[in-house]
Amino acid sequence: MGLDLSPFADVVGSATSGPVWIAGQQSRVTAPTSIRQVTAPSGIYDLQSDEMTVVCGAGTSIDELQDALRAVGQYVNLSRSNSGSGTVGGALATGRSDIYRLGRGAIRDTLLQARYVNHDGQVVSAGGPTVKNVSGFDLCRLLVGSVGQLGFLGEVILRTRPIPQSSRWFMINEARPETVEAILRRVYRPASVLWDGRKVWFCIEGNSRDCDKTIQQLCDLEEPSEVAGPPELGNFPFRQSVPPTELAGLVQGHLHQGTVQLLVEAGVGIIHRQTPAEPKATDKTIELLHQRMLQQFNPTGRLNPGVSLTAGSTV
Amino acid sequence: MKSDVFAQPISQTLVTRLRQVLEPRRVHTDAADIDLYKRDASNIEGRAGVVCFPVTTTEVQDVIRICAEFNQPFVARGSGTGLAGGATPLDGAVVISTAKMNRLLSVDPINRTAWIEPGMLNLDLTREVAHWGLHFAPDPSSQQSCTIGGNVANNSGGPHCLADGVTSSHILACEIVLSDGSLVILGGEEPEPVGLDLRGAFIGSEGMFGITTKICVRLMQNYSAVKTMLMDFTSVQAGAETVSAIIAAGMVPAALEMMDQLCLKAVEAYIHAGLPTDAAAALLVEVSGLPHAVNEETDRISEIGRAHGARTIRVAQDEAERALLWKGRKTAFGAIARIKPNYYLHDTVVPRRKLNEVLQEVYRIAQRHDLLVLNVFHAGDGNLHPLLVFDKREPGVMERVHAAGEEIVRVSVAAGGVLSGEHGIGLEKRDFMPLMFGPHDLQAQSAMRIAFDPLGIANPFKVLPSPSSCGDAHNIGEDMWV
Numbered sequence: 001m002g003l004d005l006s007p008f009a010d011v012v013g014s015a016t017s018g019p020v021w022i023a024g025q026q027s028r029v030t031a032p033t034s035i036r037q038v039t040a041p042s043g044i045y046d047l048q049s050d051e052m053t054v055v056c057g058a059g060t061s062i063d064e065l066q067d068a069l070r071a072v073g074q075y076v077n078l079s080r081s082n083s084g085s086g087t088v089g090g091a092l093a094t095g096r097s098d099i100y101r102l103g104r105g106a107i108r109d110t111l112l113q114a115r116y117v118n119h120d121g122q123v124v125s126a127g128g129p130t131v132k133n134v135s136g137f138d139l140c141r142l143l144v145g146s147v148g149q150l151g152f153l154g155e156v157i158l159r160t161r162p163i164p165q166s167s168r169w170f171m172i173n174e175a176r177p178e179t180v181e182a183i184l185r186r187v188y189r190p191a192s193v194l195w196d197g198r199k200v201w202f203c204i205e206g207n208s209r210d211c212d213k214t215i216q217q218l219c220d221l222e223e224p225s226e227v228a229g230p231p232e233l234g235n236f237p238f239r240q241s242v243p244p245t246e247l248a249g250l251v252q253g254h255l256h257q258g259t260v261q262l263l264v265e266a267g268v269g270i271i272h273r274q275t276p277a278e279p280k281a282t283d284k285t286i287e288l289l290h291q292r293m294l295q296q297f298n299p300t301g302r303l304n305p306g307v308s309l310t311a312g313s314t315v
Numbered sequence: 316m317k318s319d320v321f322a323q324p325i326s327q328t329l330v331t332r333l334r335q336v337l338e339p340r341r342v343h344t345d346a347a348d349i350d351l352y353k354r355d356a357s358n359i360e361g362r363a364g365v366v367c368f369p370v371t372t373t374e375v376q377d378v379i380r381i382c383a384e385f386n387q388p389f390v391a392r393g394s395g396t397g398l399a400g401g402a403t404p405l406d407g408a409v410v411i412s413t414a415k416m417n418r419l420l421s422v423d424p425i426n427r428t429a430w431i432e433p434g435m436l437n438l439d440l441t442r443e444v445a446h447w448g449l450h451f452a453p454d455p456s457s458q459q460s461c462t463i464g465g466n467v468a469n470n471s472g473g474p475h476c477l478a479d480g481v482t483s484s485h486i487l488a489c490e491i492v493l494s495d496g497s498l499v500i501l502g503g504e505e506p507e508p509v510g511l512d513l514r515g516a517f518i519g520s521e522g523m524f525g526i527t528t529k530i531c532v533r534l535m536q537n538y539s540a541v542k543t544m545l546m547d548f549t550s551v552q553a554g555a556e557t558v559s560a561i562i563a564a565g566m567v568p569a570a571l572e573m574m575d576q577l578c579l580k581a582v583e584a585y586i587h588a589g590l591p592t593d594a595a596a597a598l599l600v601e602v603s604g605l606p607h608a609v610n611e612e613t614d615r616i617s618e619i620g621r622a623h624g625a626r627t628i629r630v631a632q633d634e635a636e637r638a639l640l641w642k643g644r645k646t647a648f649g650a651i652a653r654i655k656p657n658y659y660l661h662d663t664v665v666p667r668r669k670l671n672e673v674l675q676e677v678y679r680i681a682q683r684h685d686l687l688v689l690n691v692f693h694a695g696d697g698n699l700h701p702l703l704v705f706d707k708r709e710p711g712v713m714e715r716v717h718a719a720g721e722e723i724v725r726v727s728v729a730a731g732g733v734l735s736g737e738h739g740i741g742l743e744k745r746d747f748m749p750l751m752f753g754p755h756d757l758q759a760q761s762a763m764r765i766a767f768d769p770l771g772i773a774n775p776f777k778v779l780p781s782p783s784s785c786g787d788a789h790n791i792g793e794d795m796w797v
Contacts, residue, residue, distance in 0.1 A: 050563035051666050073565045101506065108512055109484050122755045128733035130664040132481065132696040134470045134519050135734040135744075135751055136778060137760045141483065141515025150511075162565035165608075184425050188605055189536055210605035243504035244426040267426055269506045282509055285499035289766060290510050296762035310510045 024087035058089030095145025103191030175200035236272035319775030325364035359400035364407030380496035393462030399741030433464025470519030524767035547594035571695030585650035663727035
């Protein structure tokens with residue numbers, strides 16, 4: 001068995017204990033001061049490099065976890081928040097993948113097992129400890145991005161991955177939509193392709209000699225220059241999610257308006273914005289399924305009250 | 316909220332209604348016809364009441380609305396290749412086959428997505444997109460005959476999921492029909508649809524949350540280089556330790572499969588590939604990607620193999636040899652017919668470092684029950700597939716097979732593993748769920764089911780043990796292993 005979560009469960013309390021809010025480092029979501037706050041356990045309990053798994057408390061800082069994994073040549077597909085390290089639980093609860101999603105996959109694939117405290121103060125286990133598992137329904141997928149509304153994560157088992165031999169960023173100054181398309185077509189599994197309508201940055205991971213050859217093969221495009229890393233995302237505090245096929249049109253529309261305020265993840269569909277996008281209307285059946293799910297998992301609404309799962313937050 | 320609903324005898328009124336919404340020839344009630352649908356590829360038999368073949372989403376909606384109106388359970392079915400009884404209809408449920416909904420609807424080769432219908436075969440999808448240099452990564456051994464809809468229902472895996480992940484990582488959206496006939500798209504082409512990941516919850520729900528009628532898949536770029544190697548060992552332990560060492564060295568091969576001696580012998584007698592039949596175990600390792608990385612990883616894996624006592628390391632010299640090695644792996648189940656006429660294929664996962672320990676216990680279990688066991692499995696992710704071979708005509712053999720199977724499951728879970736890596740729970744392992752999950756855990760999974768299917772008519776009595784389902788033997792065939 002893993003960590004004893006009963007002290008955490010006691011603090012969260014039962015269905016009659018009133019509203020409660022799970023707070024991490026508050027780097028992603030600011031906790032309301034009017035609601036009792038609890039914090040999840042922290043610490044790395046088991047790191048098995050030959051299993052490619054790590055067991056840790058949800059309150060563990062992402063920096064601490066990545067440092068420990070780096071020592072064994074691995075990383076976990078969770079990213080720091082824009083304003084600091086953030087916690088493992090916070091990254092999972094918000095469920096936002098980072099700019100490497102194109103190559104490394106979505107954050108939701110990282111969580112193998114979760115032990116969480118439910119609305120009634122009971123410890124519940126979801127998923128399994130192994131990298132492959134189809135035993136029962138996939139509650140872990142539902143927990144990632146649930147903003148603490150279905151339960152408060154206490155202990156998690158995460159899938160780790162080997163750190164790539166090299167991770168190199170390149171930039172092309174004058175990148176038309178065709179240039180972006182060419183990169184998506186011709187670069188073997190790029191880790192990231194970012195475009196602001198004029199410049200494109202892309203990341204290639206793996207063997208460095210393969211990377212050199214890939215760049216040579218793009219010589220018919222304007223020569224890519226190697227750069228230290230991706231552009232600064234701090235100027236784009238808002239995000240919008242669209243089908244990737246719509247990106248080119250959206251970016252060019254903004255260019256025609258004369259102001260470039262976007263940085264898009266090509267091939268993925270995330271738009272990093274300086275201003276919030278209009279929230280989208282939610283399908284009525286999706287809304288109904290959310291209501292039913294919350295009725296089952298958080299019937300009194302005491303877990304993280306006031307958070308709307310379907311409001312279409314663009315932060 | 317209602318509990319899972321038992322099927323009622325199929326009334327003529329219900330059949331008439333179904334024939335009003337589907338062409339009558341696509342509503343089968345003839346005993347000989349529907350007998351074909353009483354089971355999937357498992358040994359677990361049930362009984363279909365009527366079998367429907369819708370060809371459009373609207374028809375699926377219409378059929379499900381009628382089921383809801385008559386409070387009649389329905390079971391979705393693709394090719395019926397499932398191995399856990401997930402598509403076995405109980406007590407005369409309505410079987411809704413999506414096999415005729417098998418079109419490729421659209422492909423976006425730039426963003427590498429495709430919309431398909433659920434009845435499309437797994438391998439057909441990869442063939443259809445091959446000219447764009449793309450493929451669908453999950454590749455179950457049944458990929459020539461299993462449907463993508465079935466892959467979604469079971470969150471299927473396959474040898475090449477070690478590096479690229481199982482089905483859930485490759486599905487962007489599912490259009491589904493809920494048990495009241497309403498239609499909704501879960502997930503989307505956009506990466507962050509609003510709200511909960513209902514798409515992720517739906518995948519692997521074994522038909523108990525609704526039926527998918529369209530699927531948006533993520534496609535992967537084909538690799539430009541591949542090397543496939545076979546290394547053999549004088550002990551299973553050495554092979555298992557090599558697996559852990561490869562992963563610990565920071566490599567995730569495209570595939571990392573193991574075959575034990577009995578399996579090697581059976582396969583060699585079948586395909587004559589020059590397999591090392593005197594070895595205790597052999598690893599089939601495939602590395603794919605760009606050329607320098609592939610060459611470098613092949614060298615490093617070979618070094619690790621030699622350091623762990625690999626006797627020979629055979630690297631396929633051309634595509635024909637590579638295909639032959641893979642044929643050995645993928646035809647293992649056919650090859651066992653040369654030993655005994657029947658087999659029972661198990662599916663559990665254990666931590667990689669426990670592979671040898673659990674395999675030794677599997678051999679002891681088989682010996683205790685006087686059974687032959689072959690092992691051919693996805694070693695890279697610890698996904699065991701002990702294959703118990705037997706002759707069903709031997710008196711008492713089924714009891715021994717079932718007893719041995721139960722022990723294998725218990726040993727795997729006790730070693731820190733899980734009940735299933737890719738076959739699912741269905742009926743086969745439903746009542747083993749408490750080995751992994753406590754009452755609160757099961758209640759949470761039940762809550763998901765109720766949220767999706769408050770009517771309790773979508774493939775009821777699968778996956779989740781319940782007092783009512785455990786106690787009801789009315790629908791359990793004599794071969795059923797529970």
